[in-house]
Amino acid sequence: MIKVLVDPERLSRFDFGPAHPFKVHRLALTFELLQAYGLIDRDDVRVIGLREATEPEALGFHSQGYLEALRLASSGMWVPNQFSHGLGTTDNPVFPDVYEWAMLVAGGSIDAAAALLDRDVDRSFNLTGGLHHAMPNRASGFCHVNDGVLAIQRLRAAGKRVTYVDIDAHHGDGVQHAFYEDQDVLTISIHQTGYTIFPGTGFEEEIGQAAGRGYAINLPLLPGAGDEAYDEAFESVILPAMELFRPDVLVTQLGTDAVLGDLLANLRLSLRGFERAVERFRAVGAPWLALGGGGYDVPNVVRAWALTWGTMLGETLPDEIPSAWMTAAAARGVTASRLRGSADVPPTPDRVMEALRKSAESIREMVFPILEDAGERG
Numbered sequence: 001m002i003k004v005l006v007d008p009e010r011l012s013r014f015d016f017g018p019a020h021p022f023k024v025h026r027l028a029l030t031f032e033l034l035q036a037y038g039l040i041d042r043d044d045v046r047v048i049g050l051r052e053a054t055e056p057e058a059l060g061f062h063s064q065g066y067l068e069a070l071r072l073a074s075s076g077m078w079v080p081n082q083f084s085h086g087l088g089t090t091d092n093p094v095f096p097d098v099y100e101w102a103m104l105v106a107g108g109s110i111d112a113a114a115a116l117l118d119r120d121v122d123r124s125f126n127l128t129g130g131l132h133h134a135m136p137n138r139a140s141g142f143c144h145v146n147d148g149v150l151a152i153q154r155l156r157a158a159g160k161r162v163t164y165v166d167i168d169a170h171h172g173d174g175v176q177h178a179f180y181e182d183q184d185v186l187t188i189s190i191h192q193t194g195y196t197i198f199p200g201t202g203f204e205e206e207i208g209q210a211a212g213r214g215y216a217i218n219l220p221l222l223p224g225a226g227d228e229a230y231d232e233a234f235e236s237v238i239l240p241a242m243e244l245f246r247p248d249v250l251v252t253q254l255g256t257d258a259v260l261g262d263l264l265a266n267l268r269l270s271l272r273g274f275e276r277a278v279e280r281f282r283a284v285g286a287p288w289l290a291l292g293g294g295g296y297d298v299p300n301v302v303r304a305w306a307l308t309w310g311t312m313l314g315e316t317l318p319d320e321i322p323s324a325w326m327t328a329a330a331a332r333g334v335t336a337s338r339l340r341g342s343a344d345v346p347p348t349p350d351r352v353m354e355a356l357r358k359s360a361e362s363i364r365e366m367v368f369p370i371l372e373d374a375g376e377r378g
């Protein structure tokens, strides 16, 4: 089976600005590391370039007024209502051609989703995507256009039922919002609790509404969570929920800001723990679209997504990072020696596990009966 990888090259010219934590060069560095590991020039890999999503595609989720404001701002015009659209803020600066940036990312995710409709493709990865905070009428949390929503809409248009799992340290609020009343898309987000971090949502009581009641799952974690919490969350909630829902396609948002050492979040997941999560997604066995997401420690981002692509190809990568890549990366101020980092995994505090078990219990009580009924219908 063919695996599709989106080449981030067309995004290299964009820049959120020197003070912004979102570093665009992490994309090229990741692609180069995949090359160095020999994970691109292979018979089972098809590389596709980015193309801009069309306006009709983006209108599947975003408002006309917002897209117009984004386009105007992008060309350097003054936009009278830009703040009401979340534009020009510290989080969502207006940089040159920001419209093209956002539409290229979105087009990449839509095409990576569409690739899975080919019978010979079973996995695809747009590491530039996963910009899960963008809302219909506003930019939010470094995200201008919600590529994940548009990709899922592409799959829905082909009649596919989708499970979306978001392991970014921040709640996948934009994607949840898009499908909150939809029983054909199960959204699952595991993240640092909204009491302590942006966007302040994603509590276990948020389970969807109307026809979508029971088709949204949120697992908020206390700061300092660590691997043990993730392992338990997967085993007690995420995997069983997916099994009950039985999706046609799995979409994962693989933000790496939950990894130990991130600058914006504090979930202390090890790189090996991240890899284990990705291995669990592979084991589901459904056609699988992987998207990138947040991640503000560049060496962690690069390593976590190299582990992802290796896993998607069914390869276990050696811990030793190719030296040619290390030299090139060091010239750009990025150093990483071992792929999985240190083997020392910080212990999970008891209070984290206690809170997690409470959340998991309430989710299993509220949501699982609904998913069980749906499974019987399906």
Ligand SMILES: [Zn+2]
Pocket (backbone or CB within 6 Å): 168, 169, 170, 255, 257, 293, 294, 295
């Ligand atoms: Zn994040």
